[in-house]
Amino acid sequence: MTKQLQATVVTHGGAGGSRDQDDGCVFAARAGLDRLAGGGGALDAAVAAVVALEDDGRYNAGSGSVLCLDGHTVEMDAAVMDSQGALGAVACLQRAKNPVLVAQAVARTPHWLLAGEGAERFARTAGFAIHHEISERQRAKHARLMATLGGQEPATPGIANRAFKDYWNYDTPPAFTPCDTVGAVVRDGAGNFAVACSTGGSAPSLLGRVGDTPIIGSGFYAGADGAVAITGIGEHIVRHLLAYTVYGWIAGGMAIGEAVRRGVGLLPQEIDVGIIAVDRTGAAMHSNREMPCAEERA
Known part of the structure; x- marks a missing residue:
């Protein structure tokens, strides 16, 4: 019998x-516990x-997702x-209120990942309504980004602002002269593990x-020994298969706190990265930047 x-x-x-946004993470963690209790x-x-x-x-996910460079697309x-x-999983999904619910629905299909137009069509087939609401907060954030892209300071570490104009692939012309994620990891009372992640994309980015x-294995991984979720600049995270790397250390017996700290340390200090994880003995979270987070136990 499972302990x-x-x-x-x-x-x-x-x-x-x-x-200052820890309260939202606490609320979310408690929502997860409520679901277990139910x-x-x-x-x-x-x-x-x-x-x-x-x-x-x-947060940069769902209703708070960043606007793409055209100021309209999400x-x-x-x-x-x-x-x-x-x-x-879903990638480049548009016009959906809760992408994580669409990803969960994909898990019930013959596939594991749907992208772009196919993902949106699937969302409609699965019963998810069209949703495209842009808040003033999102518009203000986009305006600040465009101002940055028009200046000399790189909006993305190591990438010249000019590159986004040179490789522009939106239907509208460029309007300048130029990452975040949310996640949860869970261990239930029977010792099962799960991870869920969602992001509104990177800003700036090409379509x-x-x-x-x-x-x-890059942004998320769950197995018999635990669950790991990653946040940060994806172009750097994928090069390390960071979620699976950290999971492997945990499965190999490394203390979970050491594993997440070591994982963050794989990336240069100038690259945003954060990790949360849970295993059979405990939970841990670590980031090289401020990172709203919370841990709740039943």
């Missing part, structure tokens, strides 16, 4: 965010937590995975850009 463990939900609101499994709890973060509006990625075989969030 009963203490149910745990850990959430984050993105590396580089403000700890009879849901680890994956249900992880998804419930991420839905709460998507609906908050302060492209979102999300993924789910658990230790019992569930796996689903169709996909980061680490929907890529298994």
